[in-house]
Amino acid sequence: MDFTLTEEQAQLSDTLCRWLEKEYGFEQRRDTIASKNGTCARAWTGLSDLGLLALPVPEVLNGFGASGADMFGVMEALGKALLVEPYLATVSGIEFLKHDQDRFAGLLGQAASGVVRLACALGERQSRFDRFDVEMTTRIEGGAHVLNGRKTVVVHGAQADHLIVSARTAGNTRDPDGITLFVVPSDIRGLCRTDYRTIDGMRAADIEFANVRLPDSARLGAAGEAWPIIDAVSDYTCALLCAEAVGIMQAVNDTTLEYLKMRRQFDQPIGAYQALQHRMAELFIEVEQARSLAMLAASVARSDETSKRRHTISAAMIRVGQAATRVGQEVIQMHGGIGMSNEMQVAHYFKRLSVFGALEGDIDHHVARLARQPEFRHPD
Amino acid sequence: MNLEYDAKEQQFRKQVRSFIEANLPADLRAKVLNHKRLTREDYRKWHLILYAQGWVAPNWPREYGGAAWTPVQRHIWEEETTRAGAPNVISFGINMLGPVLMEFGTKAQKDHYLPRILNCEDWWCQGYSEPGSGSDLASLKTSAEWIEDESGAYYLVNGQKTWTTLAQHANMIFCLVRTTTSMRKQEGISFLLINMKSQGVSLRPIITLDEDHEINEVFFDNVRVPVDNLVGEENLGWTYAKYLLSHERNNVAEVGRSKRELRFLKHLAMTTPSQNGSLLDDPLFARKVALLEAEMMALEITNLRVVSSDHGNSEPGPEVSMLKIVGTEVQQRLTELMVETVGPYSLPFDVDFLEGRRETAVTGHDAAAPLTAHYLNFRKASIYGGSNEIQKNIISRMILGL
Ligand SMILES: Cc1cc2nc3c(=O)[nH]c(=O)nc-3n(C[C@H](O)[C@H](O)[C@H](O)COP(=O)(O)OP(=O)(O)OC[C@H]3O[C@@H](n4cnc5c(N)ncnc54)[C@H](O)[C@@H]3O)c2cc1C
Ligand SMILES: Cc1cc2nc3c(=O)[nH]c(=O)nc-3n(C[C@H](O)[C@H](O)[C@H](O)COP(=O)(O)OP(=O)(O)OC[C@H]3O[C@@H](n4cnc5c(N)ncnc54)[C@H](O)[C@@H]3O)c2cc1C
Numbered sequence: 001m002d003f004t005l006t007e008e009q010a011q012l013s014d015t016l017c018r019w020l021e022k023e024y025g026f027e028q029r030r031d032t033i034a035s036k037n038g039t040c041a042r043a044w045t046g047l048s049d050l051g052l053l054a055l056p057v058p059e060v061l062n063g064f065g066a067s068g069a070d071m072f073g074v075m076e077a078l079g080k081a082l083l084v085e086p087y088l089a090t091v092s093g094i095e096f097l098k099h100d101q102d103r104f105a106g107l108l109g110q111a112a113s114g115v116v117r118l119a120c121a122l123g124e125r126q127s128r129f130d131r132f133d134v135e136m137t138t139r140i141e142g143g144a145h146v147l148n149g150r151k152t153v154v155v156h157g158a159q160a161d162h163l164i165v166s167a168r169t170a171g172n173t174r175d176p177d178g179i180t181l182f183v184v185p186s187d188i189r190g191l192c193r194t195d196y197r198t199i200d201g202m203r204a205a206d207i208e209f210a211n212v213r214l215p216d217s218a219r220l221g222a223a224g225e226a227w228p229i230i231d232a233v234s235d236y237t238c239a240l241l242c243a244e245a246v247g248i249m250q251a252v253n254d255t256t257l258e259y260l261k262m263r264r265q266f267d268q269p270i271g272a273y274q275a276l277q278h279r280m281a282e283l284f285i286e287v288e289q290a291r292s293l294a295m296l297a298a299s300v301a302r303s304d305e306t307s308k309r310r311h312t313i314s315a316a317m318i319r320v321g322q323a324a325t326r327v328g329q330e331v332i333q334m335h336g337g338i339g340m341s342n343e344m345q346v347a348h349y350f351k352r353l354s355v356f357g358a359l360e361g362d363i364d365h366h367v368a369r370l371a372r373q374p375e376f377r378h379p380d
Numbered sequence: 381m382n383l384e385y386d387a388k389e390q391q392f393r394k395q396v397r398s399f400i401e402a403n404l405p406a407d408l409r410a411k412v413l414n415h416k417r418l419t420r421e422d423y424r425k426w427h428l429i430l431y432a433q434g435w436v437a438p439n440w441p442r443e444y445g446g447a448a449w450t451p452v453q454r455h456i457w458e459e460e461t462t463r464a465g466a467p468n469v470i471s472f473g474i475n476m477l478g479p480v481l482m483e484f485g486t487k488a489q490k491d492h493y494l495p496r497i498l499n500c501e502d503w504w505c506q507g508y509s510e511p512g513s514g515s516d517l518a519s520l521k522t523s524a525e526w527i528e529d530e531s532g533a534y535y536l537v538n539g540q541k542t543w544t545t546l547a548q549h550a551n552m553i554f555c556l557v558r559t560t561t562s563m564r565k566q567e568g569i570s571f572l573l574i575n576m577k578s579q580g581v582s583l584r585p586i587i588t589l590d591e592d593h594e595i596n597e598v599f600f601d602n603v604r605v606p607v608d609n610l611v612g613e614e615n616l617g618w619t620y621a622k623y624l625l626s627h628e629r630n631n632v633a634e635v636g637r638s639k640r641e642l643r644f645l646k647h648l649a650m651t652t653p654s655q656n657g658s659l660l661d662d663p664l665f666a667r668k669v670a671l672l673e674a675e676m677m678a679l680e681i682t683n684l685r686v687v688s689s690d691h692g693n694s695e696p697g698p699e700v701s702m703l704k705i706v707g708t709e710v711q712q713r714l715t716e717l718m719v720e721t722v723g724p725y726s727l728p729f730d731v732d733f734l735e736g737r738r739e740t741a742v743t744g745h746d747a748a749a750p751l752t753a754h755y756l757n758f759r760k761a762s763i764y765g766g767s768n769e770i771q772k773n774i775i776s777r778m779i780l781g782l
Contacts, residue, residue, distance in 0.1 A: 001452055002382045002390065003685050009381065068383040177773075255778055277776035284775055285702050292681035293674065299383040315674040322671075364667075371666040376673070379643040 013073030020081035048114025057112040068231035068301025079247025086156035093118025119160035121151035138167040157205030158195035242294035288325035314370035328353035415750035451687035462636035473497035484612035507555035524557035530719035571617035698778035701771035708761035715755040722748035
């Protein structure tokens with residue numbers, strides 16, 4: 001058992017942190033958010049030059065074949081910097097493509113070099129966090145797959161060159177069987193996008209598919225058998241989100257601690273008051289407890305032991321989710337009035353922490369999922 | 381980063397497991413698993429089994445008869461023994477006094493006391509707290525006056541200790557006593573070993589709210605203590621006390637026990653009918669258990685992070701305060717949920733059953749009978765060993781620098 005980062009992992013995360021400090025400061029980020037696309041070409045190139053996009057791509061396709069544990073330090077660093085670029089969406093997309101590596105070798109190569117950006121279009125109006133709840137249809141017509149339906153809150157959907165899309169080939173709305181995945185170029189005919197900002201400074205889109213025609217080469221994996229892939233990639237994404245949240249919480253705790261030492265009221269630093277000391281101590285514990293499960297999640301992120309993986313990932317989403325809410329709310333409170341100002345970085349950390357549960361499932365969703373696993377039902 | 385146990389560690393776990401299977405007496409196991417009260421003989425029995433195997437002191441170096449296991453091995457050991465329902469080894473001698481003597485004791489003290497700790501000839505208790513000195517331990521008043529008369533030199537001890545755990549079983553007590561009043565309060569304290577059979581030592585039981593006799597008051601009335609029983613230097617006792625406390629916090633998270641209790645809780649809930657099938661199928665109840673399970677998983681990993689960063693034999697740092705807080709909160713939450721699980725059967729208070737005078741519970745089921753008493757008793761966990769509020773003070777001062 002070993003909790004230290006390997007030399008390579010530590011080196012990468014150091015280099016990345018230095019780069020982010022220099023090239024991705026708070027003001028740079030603010031300009032990006034305010035820009036038309038909500039992403040910064042220079043930053044994207046920078047990330048790509050650092051090898052970040054090639055990281056999860058298999059070595060045979062010129063990637064680095066990074067493990068979940070390798071990604072931990074990276075996501076932590078990106079969390080600290082509150083990156084708004086479509087990195088996580090692209091990485092999740094890469095994870096999908098890897099499930100049909102031969103067919104999508106070309107696209108994987110392009111993703112690795114930063115030429116294309118990806119997004120995952122899985123959620124629908126009725127589906128909430130159940131990714132098997134798919135109404136979008138596809139039928140075969142003249143040798144082509146024809147997609148009809150609507151995906152909603154596709155994070156970074158507006159910025160992606162290719163979308164990973166789930167559609168139903170058989171079964172009822174909530175059947176795990178009968179779902180098929182497609183890789184869809186975002187400029188294809190019949191696809192209509194509505195773009196918008198998200199509360200945490202990113203971009204997302206609702207996407208309408210009206211008779212979108214795809215060749216069979218756009219199909220990812222076997223027809224009707226996409227659910228295990230979706231489930232696995234979603235777990236992988238969860239693990240990355242947990243690591244990111246830990247990075248944010250660490251950063252915002254550090255900032256708040258500095259503030260408690262510096263801000264004086266009633267003739268002393270407010271950090272001299274035990275009421276605040278104990279709350280800060282509790283936040284310290286929140287982050288360490290969350291970090292522990294985020295590390296565990298990273299280590300099982302790609303495990304084939306499906307139910308054990310689900311159990312662990314859901315536990316991490318529960319515990320990190322609780323910490324994200326508590327830390328976010330408390331740091332604003334401890335900053336007093338100034339915490340309410342959008343000019344303060346702490347406000348932006350808070351916003352990102354606040355969306356944690358909305359991305360890959362909130363606490364109730366993961367509690368229910370955890371409680372369905374054999375590990376929960378049959379303690380040995 | 382690799383969160384799997386390596387092959388050597390897995391091998392060690394197997395070895396431990398088969399040892400326990402072969403050696404843990406079934407009656408002890410049953411008592412522990414069912415939250416019944418243990419007698420002095422129960423504790424001794426298991427202690428001596430481990431002694432015979434050379435495993436009674438996992439944290440001690442080999443030269444003193446310890447097993448010299450790594451922190452991760454100790455974690456595995458703790459996990460496996462508690463999982464199987466083995467009693468705790470009483471920690472006062474092994475975990476607390478032993479390390480202090482090794483570090484600060486004279487050769488004669490080590491030669492005399494360490495083997496007697498291992499073979500259970502001495503049962504130690506801890507005389508720190510006093511009625512006026514709890515969290516503010518350094519304010520303690522029990523005095524030890526250096527006297528020289530025709531019979532030679534000795535300390536004359538007067539005062540009172542309280543909350544002394546299992547002192548009724550002990551023949552020895554290590555005490556913090558005041559040897560000078562003229563200095564800063566931390567500086568006038570000394571660390572003294574006192575024979576409980578000495579003239580002038582008396583005990584009074586304190587019955588806890590679960591009607592158990594676990595703690596005591598200890599009175600010292602002109603007790604003569606040989607000067608050889610001073611550990612280290614006079615007036616430096618506070619340093620040794622802090623060193624000891626850092627060892628007291630060894631295994632403070634009690635992850636192994638909590639894992640066992642969680643399994644117990646789930647079995648209980650799965651055999652408790654509810655409208656949805658079993659209580660564990662009830663979404664509201666399952667939610668509470670699932671939240672706790674996530675907290676425990678995080679605790680387990682946090683604990684491993686702390687112990688495995690404890691390079692070699694250095695003292696555990698202030699992070700241990702975090703383990704104390706979370707560990708005890710988890711323990712207490714488990715006891716709460718157990719009581720909730722058995723519902724009306726949490727009402728009967730069956731002392732005869734608890735203390736083994738009757739084989740089966742007066743009503744309900746045997747697993748349910750001890751649970752409320754257990755819940756009541758476990759309120760202690762966030763108080764003793766430095767209350768959780770004091771642990772937060774330690775975190776904010778030592779880690780956060782506030
Ligand atoms: C939306 C908004 C509207 C407002 N409107 C008005 C207005 O119309 N007019 C006006 O005059 N003011 C207004 N205020 C200011 C408001 O009254 C102050 O923000 C408030 O009094 C807190 O002071 P502070 O922001 O300086 O925080 P600080 O005093 O710096 O406090 C920071 C943190 O430390 C805590 N703290 C401070 N001292 C102690 C202590 N002794 N013990 C324990 N904790 C302590 C605080 O509770 C807080 O959590 C407004 C503020 C906001 C956010
Ligand atoms: C079952 C049990 C077994 C024990 N066994 C032993 C033993 O074997 N040997 C031994 O020496 N002692 C033993 N103790 C004593 C134990 O260490 C003390 O009870 C503990 O240190 C707390 O002290 P106190 O009880 O005097 O509480 P107090 O110090 O009076 O504290 C009362 C409350 O005030 C809070 N408080 C105190 N100071 C502060 C502060 N600065 N900031 C915020 N909150 C504060 C405390 O957290 C607590 O909630 C045992 C106690 C129990 C309950």
